[in-house]
Amino acid sequence: MNNCFHCGEPVPKGEQRWLEIDGERRPFCCAGCEAVSKLILAAGMDDFYRFRTELSPRVEPADPARWQAFDSPDVLASFARLDGGVYEASLQLDDIRCAACGWLIEKTLGERDGVCDIRLNPVNGRAVLRWRQDEVPLSSLFASLDALGFRPRPLDGDATEARDEHERHGLLRRLAVAGFGMMQAMMYGIAMYLGIDMSAEFEHFFRHVSLLIATPVVFYAAAPFFRGALRAARGRTLGMDVPLSIAILIAYGASVVNAFRGSGEVYFDSVSMFVFFLLIGRYVEAVARHRVSDSARALGASLPASATRIRADGESEDVPLASLSNDDIVLVTRGSAVPADGVIVEGAAELDESLLTGEAHGVLRKPGDALAAGAINLGAPFRMRVVRTGNDTLIAGIARLLDRAQASRPRLARYADRLARRFVAAVLLAAGVTALAWAYLDPAQAFEITLSVLIVTCPCALGLAVPVALTAATNAITRRGVLTVNSDALEQLEGITDVVFDKTGTLTVGKPSIRRILINGAVSEDDCLALAAGLEMEANHPLARAFLERAPKRAVVSKVEQLPGEGLRGEHEGMNLRLGRPEFAAAGEAVPGEGSWIALADDNRVLAWFEVVDALREEAAHAIAELHAAGLRVHLLSGDSEDTVAAIARRLGIRHARGRQRPEDKLAVIEALHAEGARVLMIGDGINDAPVLGGADVSIAMATGAELAQASADFVLTGSLRAIAPLLEHARRTRRIMRQNLAWAFSYNMLAVPLAAAGLVTPWMAAIGMSASSLLVTLNALRLNRVRDATDRDLPETLRELRSS
Amino acid sequence: MESIFVLVPVSIVLLAVAIWLFFWATKHGQFDDLDSPAWRILRDDAPARRKEREHD
Structure with a gap:
């Protein structure tokens, strides 16, 4: 069968729309798709089809009038900022599938007169548009976007997003100050350490210059640590920021005193370096965290524009x-x-x-x-x-709930926090004991050694070990097409023994089509289809679309009534028609064969049987083979007839399959598995499965399902089913790396404390040691960012072309 | 060696300029999206270049 070149949906029978692209005649399914393709070609952008990595959304004919409201000044003022005749607005665009969509939008809109600039982030579908309203009204820009199939929605200053961006920018600026400051202070420091031809005059000068450099580093760049320490002090707890702040302040304070006194050590370079490395850790963590909450927001935004x-x-x-x-x-x-x-x-x-x-x-x-x-x-x-x-609104409340779920710290991270807090108390105690002991043994060295102990034992690595690993892992799996709703679940994924699949919408595409029609002679096939299509005219479920696409014409059916879970009833020329499940429309009659059948009947007899098939996802067999290869038991539970389920299970190689399962039955199966000591991962479309998903140890909902079900699942699968096996492997790697990190952070501190207390570590060595330890932990965790076994299949077309050439 | 007394202040001024530039770049969103610019360079004129190669 022909598929639409633009959106990939089957071309309805009799639709004759063709365009020549790349020297070949390409079919289109509807006027909308054809129009968009023409638009794309006319603009000389045929590359779009070469670069896109996913099919484009089906285009419904657009109505330019609907956007006119956005031209009124009051409305513009509600979401756009006016700056010197140029408006700037943030937009959320629906259906951004890949980088090529971004390219298309930037090309089409960016070249319009009056558009100053459009920048689109294809990762989250956010765009920033700057335009001159007097030259090009916003409504016409919106209409063009809509015509391309990307429905725009203005974003009025999303508070959380603005806060995230503010935090990121602030950290970046501090990072710059600390980084540049560190480089300068180090240069002077090296000159002083090497002491090449250093007269007292030079040394004095260098010390004061270093002081000048280190001051903004301490008071501007390190401010977040002081604020954190103050917050901890007010809450009467101990955070990691407490020993950090103490170390920074006493090292800086002592250096200032020594610089003015003109004798003793100065630690300006060590302090700057310390602050810089600490900030790198904070920045990496913040970026990873924000990226996760971005995807949550995209889920929450579902209201019309x-x-x-x-x-x-x-x-x-x-x-x-x-x-x-x-x-x-x-x-x-x-x-x-x-x-x-x-x-x-x-x-x-x-x-x-x-x-x-x-x-x-x-x-x-x-x-x-x-x-x-x-x-x-x-x-x-x-x-x-x-x-x-x-x-x-209720839905906004739900979106906030999701956001909050993202913000809550996972259990493991909380545990590491508690551990770090106890450790901080121990560090302060150790530093105190060291100070007292050395004051007794050798007062001249007491200060420096205490400072070393404070710096070297900072449990930053301990605090970073878990959260950075989790955020890096979350990021990586997001890129594979799995959104994390519940971050604790990543930890639970390890040790899964059984994977339970739902059928409809999970292993199948969820778009039924009619494979066979059996008529009993009284009414012709086309007429039966027309009657069915007439009945389904008003219905909105996927099956209705199958009939409407297949039927050559539509009969007029009146008094149509929907009976949920059963079928439809209506009247046509005095005939009482029923269409639906065999039990409803053809009670007492034998179903013609195995598979799913729908009957069309009038008062006396069955007029036609339709066999409905829901195509398997093309990657389903692969995905299941991968799970088997990973040593997992795979189950299939479905509400369909036993025969259908058995046939599908045979084709996919699933050994444990059951049909005729109501949600309660599915839940019972999962509980039975639990009783055997199994740990269950459930994958469903999330509509009928919400309680079942909740009953499993870990659950994955398909992104096509209902949004609330997505919230109740631990993960949401937006990509291919083949992401599941790598997800499990990734969970194992995450656990391994977290354990490595914790082990390293502990052993480092256990080793460093006695050395520092014994006076064998100078403050600058301590600063390097501590920072290197934190950095090691962070980099180790960032290894999780790399997506392993990325097959060529996952690569965008451009890269594949580059590789092969 | 007296040049140090000039060069060091000069380096501090350069430092201030560098930090100011960085602040400016941050404020104008240069670091907001680090993913798509990498793509952009691959996209723009790729087919034209390929054709040229064919002619060669």
Whole structure:
């Protein structure tokens, strides 16, 4: 069968759309995709198809009028900043799949008159657009983006994101001050250590210059450590920042005194180096942490960009989401998302609330019923009154929950923190004892040795060992297409013995199609299809699409009624039609064969049987073979008939398969496995599986599932199923590296303390030793950032081309 | 050796300039996205160059 060159979906029968690209005739599935391709070619950007690593989203015909609301100055002011005639706004773009999409957007928009600049981060789909509103209205830019298939949504100053960026920039600036300061101070320091032809005058000069350099390093660059120490002191606990701050301050203080006195040691270079290395650790940790929370935010953003408001005079107008306020009356059209929490005022609504409840079946709501933002209208248009908007909505609350889950420290990291805290107490005690002992033995050396003990034993490595490893690992698996929702789960992944798969939407693509049609003679095949399509016209589940795509024409069917879990009922020319499960539409009749069948029947008999197949994901067999190779038991549990499940299990080589499983049954199977002492990883689409996912030791939800189910799973799989085996391997490596790190940090400190206390380590050696130890731990953890066994398959096309040439 | 008394202050001024430049770059988002610029260089004119090679 032909697939659309742009979006990869099958081209419906009879659709004749062709374009010549790269010297070949390419098919298209719809006018939208064809238009986008034409646009891309006309702009001379045929490279897009060569560079993209993923298929593009299917394009629904765009309506430029819907963006007009964004041109009003009030609305612009709500999310854009005006600076000298140029507006700047942050946008979230949907469906950014790969770097080539970013390239396409930057090319198309960047070359428009009036656009100063558009920068897009393909990793999170965020773009910063700067344009002149008087030369090119924002609505036309938005319409172009929409026409390309990337729906834009303005971001009004996301507080957490701004905070993250602020933190990152602050750390970078401090890092620069400390880094440059360190280089300079070291240069003077080396001259002083080597003491080449150093007259007293020079030495005096160098000391004061070093003081000048080290002062901003201590008071600007090292400020976060002092703040941390103060916070710890106020909370009456001991943080790692406490001994750090004490060491920095006394080393700096003593050096200042000595510099002015003109005798004794100065440690300006050691202090600068110490601060610089500490900041590197902080920066690496912050970047890794922010990257993880970025992906969480992308999950949370699911509201539409604009809403249709009904004015008092009865006219409707499109307004951006941000300018909706309470008590506005809003029209929700078919297929669009409810823009705010509210109450239905007119019309009955059929809603897909899977976002909130994980329940995929449509639910009916009457006037007066409450609605939650984010639900999709499956039925006729209805009007609602807005009750809560923006950050007050239920969905925003859920997004915050997810964010909070990201912010909470994983158990292992908390454990390491507690350990470090006790260690800090021990360090301070050791430094005190050392100071007293040396004051008694040799007062001249007491200060320097105490300083060495303080610096050398700083448990930074201990504090970094776990969090850096976790964030690096999280990053790496995110790049493989696995988002981490619960960071403790990475630790749990080790020791998994059994992997349980759901079928629909997990091992299969979740897009059913009709393979065979059996008619019993009374009505022709085309007419049966037309009747079925007529019944499914209003339905919105995947099966309906299969019928609508297959049917050559549609019969007019009235009084269509949906019976969740059963099928559909309707009337056509006096015939009462039923379409659905055999038990519902063809009770008492024998199903024609193995597989999944749907029956179409009138009052007396079955008119036709449709065999529905859901294609397996192409990588499923590979993925399962990899799991078997890793020594895991693989199970398949599905709600489908035993025969279908057995057939699929045979094809995939799964030995343990069960059909006809309701969620309770699946949960029972998992509990039975637990009773045998197994540890279970469950992979499901997350819709019907939410409780089952919760019952497993670790759970992975497919990104196609409902969003709340994603929140209840530990990981969300956005890429290929083949990411699972490497994920397990990665979890093992993460554990190994964390153990190495903890072991190193401990043994280093155990060795360094006695040496320093014995007076064998000078402060600069201590600073190098401690920093090297922290750096070693950080770099060891960053090894996890490398994605192992990256096959050529995963490489973007460009790189593959480069390699082969 | 007296030149040290001039050179060291000069180096400090250069240091201040370097730090100022770095602050400026941070403020203008030069370090915000370190991933996509690496891609950009691969993308732009790759096919044109390939054609040239074919002619050679």
